[in-house]
Amino acid sequence: MPVAPREYIKRAVQKIREVWRHWRTFREIDAGHRYQARYHLHQRRTRRGLVSRYWKPVSLICGPILIFAGFLFIPTPGPSYLIIAIGMWLLAGEILALARIFDKVGVRLGRVWHRIKDLWHALHVVVKVMIVCALAILLIHTVYALFDG
Numbered sequence: 001m002p003v004a005p006r007e008y009i010k011r012a013v014q015k016i017r018e019v020w021r022h023w024r025t026f027r028e029i030d031a032g033h034r035y036q037a038r039y040h041l042h043q044r045r046t047r048r049g050l051v052s053r054y055w056k057p058v059s060l061i062c063g064p065i066l067i068f069a070g071f072l073f074i075p076t077p078g079p080s081y082l083i084i085a086i087g088m089w090l091l092a093g094e095i096l097a098l099a100r101i102f103d104k105v106g107v108r109l110g111r112v113w114h115r116i117k118d119l120w121h122a123l124h125v126v127v128k129v130m131i132v133c134a135l136a137i138l139l140i141h142t143v144y145a146l147f148d149g
Helices: 005-028 034-047 055-072 080-092 096-148
Strands: none
Touching: 005 034, 034 080, 034 096, 055 080, 080 096
């Protein structure tokens, strides 16, 4: 029996809301436990029959493809890191060892990212101080040239 367009749209919206809720939950979990929590949640849902039997092959095929594509697109503007995270998220739902590795790598990358941000902010301060010094020297030179000449 065919599904009415209105019912199809209603199901699609419900599915999008569910995916969004899972993504928000994933982001709220502390770094170092996100992917393992994703694995356990996915396995519970699979045991209850809430996940399609085709999901595992799709995850195992699309996950590595998305990760690879995300790394290819890093130099370009766009959501490359989000693509990598989605690929990792797909694989972490199926393989616990990968979930643990992704958690460890995520924590280390987070530390590196915070160091880079701190360095970037420090460089901003250094550049601002250099600009102020250059302007002060230019001003002193201009004033000296006006009164000397």
